Amino acid sequence: MPYNTAPLQDTPAAPVAETLNHDAVLLEETVAAVLGLKSLAQAPAKKTSGIFVDGTFGRGGHSRLLLSHLAEDARLLVFDKDPEAIAVANELAASDSRVTVIHDSFATLQARLADLGIEKLTGLMADLGVSSPQIDDGSRGFSFMRDGAVDMRMDTTRGQPVSAWLETVEVDTLADVLYEFGEERHSRRIARAIKEMDSYDSTLKLAEVIKVAHPNWQKGKHPATQSFQAMRIFINNELGDVDSFLEQSLEVVATDGWLAVISFHSLEDRRIKQFLQRHSRGQYPEDQNLPMPPKRPRYFSKPKRIGPSAAEVKGNPRSRSAWLRAAQRTDTPYVLETEG
Template sequence: MSDELSFNHDAVLLNEAVAAVLGVKSLPNNDNESLQVSGIYVDATFGRGGHSRLLLSQLADDAQLIVFDKDPTAISVAEQLASTDSRVKIVHDSFATLTTSLAAMGITQVDGLMADLGISSPQIDDGSRGFSFMRDGAVDMRMDTSRGQPVSEWLEQVDGETLANVLYEFGEERHSRRIARAIKAMDSYTSTLELAEVIKVAHPNWQRGKHPATQSFQAMRIFINNELGDVESFLQQSIPVIKAGGQLAVISFHSLEDRLIKQFLQRHSKGQYPEDENLPIRPDRPRYFGKPKRVGPSKVEIATNPRSRSAWLRSATRTDAVANVLDSENNK
């Protein structure tokens, strides 16, 4: 198995995300300067630690940084960082366990919470992980290789209709049924290149500049890791976890994730129930967040790191409405 520690990863929207989670417009231009911010912060997707390291450089000595990741190799990198910086605490689990994992540390609220969703460059570049259709490897695609079912086993068991639904729902693949039939006709699922070739042959309409297996691989990865379910749970937990005046900053890379974040922040910053809720009178709800902000990568970043081109950073400040609501509910 390849050693992922040798793969490079450029953190996307690095300065922008760290500035957002700290609630400042920008970071000091001088590398020798630091904001020296106190408090408790969470990097919910440590990856290879790019965002965490920059955040640590702006935190005071009495601050804490809790890092989450499902990937065992990412946790190994985090352990190296924690061995040299006592402010770092590690959670080897999904950010969907945010509330319970923090509670186990005696933490109920934090000053800032950030996440960089999706998969990292090392995970893509390491063929043995099975995320890439450009490199051969086992059809695995699990973020956490220590638990759960690899995609190869799932494909052996799943029926064609369910597979087609997954490809359509999580990959937005218009030709899902045709591709699902071709996949189910395969003798085995041991090679990512073979799987990608079967999808390529079955796909009737290739989009220029995009591999025909892109959406199908995305769909299987998202499904097997319950990525959208974890994001929804994480966002809901952010409401009571972030202190009044604290910050939420989330980077996404595809439309399904970005839509969840956008709708969540819109809903909880406008202080109203969704229009489709079946209520005779829709009462106002507390505004949990201030007006959301959205930032994309610069032309310079896209030129130096093409994988950043689809990224969006959405951020917002948590208002004091949450504390008031929780207090009133607790006093009932």
């Protein structure tokens, strides 16, 4: 089955002792936001009820802290594509009956909620970053600092690894992917060099080819960074999933509920920013033939943006590019003002 609809009490969980080495970014800020608090220091003595979703469980940092503030009758649904993350989530579900584990992309959010008979959520959060265990495991192919297969799939049980895609992709298509999803200015040159490789069995070999082909190294940044990002985003349909997730949030977050999303690069952050701006100030309908057309409802409050503290960046350098954007569902109608 692609997902689980209940805590797997009777299913043996995979050992996870070596998979928990991950510092959740903007941890307290995200949990406070999804609970509608300025900070967790303001958390009421009475714990919060309702239905919440963590769209990217990872190693469960955000979920565990959120659970500590939820009442016994609350529910938390956790999504993740990664089988290793799901193994960790199943262990949590086995010890906490409030948790339901769903092995799937958060882009299936609305359909999975419908399967469970859930219409509205009290809070919805997601951390769009690649987790430290994924980066640090060379066999996953996300890192150009450790050797491994050129895979890069978030879900290793389905889809095509990057290595197989590189075998058949045309040079022009590869260059377009590097430019669009990695914002790589030298995409044509790098694409040609990649396609001249004999095989795609090593991340270090691939990174070295990109390094040699790249004519302009940015100080403090590996020249393969943007190309690896682009291939990972493409093979996992990451931006498409984000767009779908955001649009579905309009349907599933209840009035007065909160949406909180962490991003790590400009392609994601721009989407989240524009989505929240668009739906926090209302829109005119497409039919402009109407005289003085009324605006559509404003779906979210003015969004807030929060970055990591200096202390967090010092303790976890991978947090330095993170941004949290959060907004409350309002459904505030616009009233058309007329002269009179």
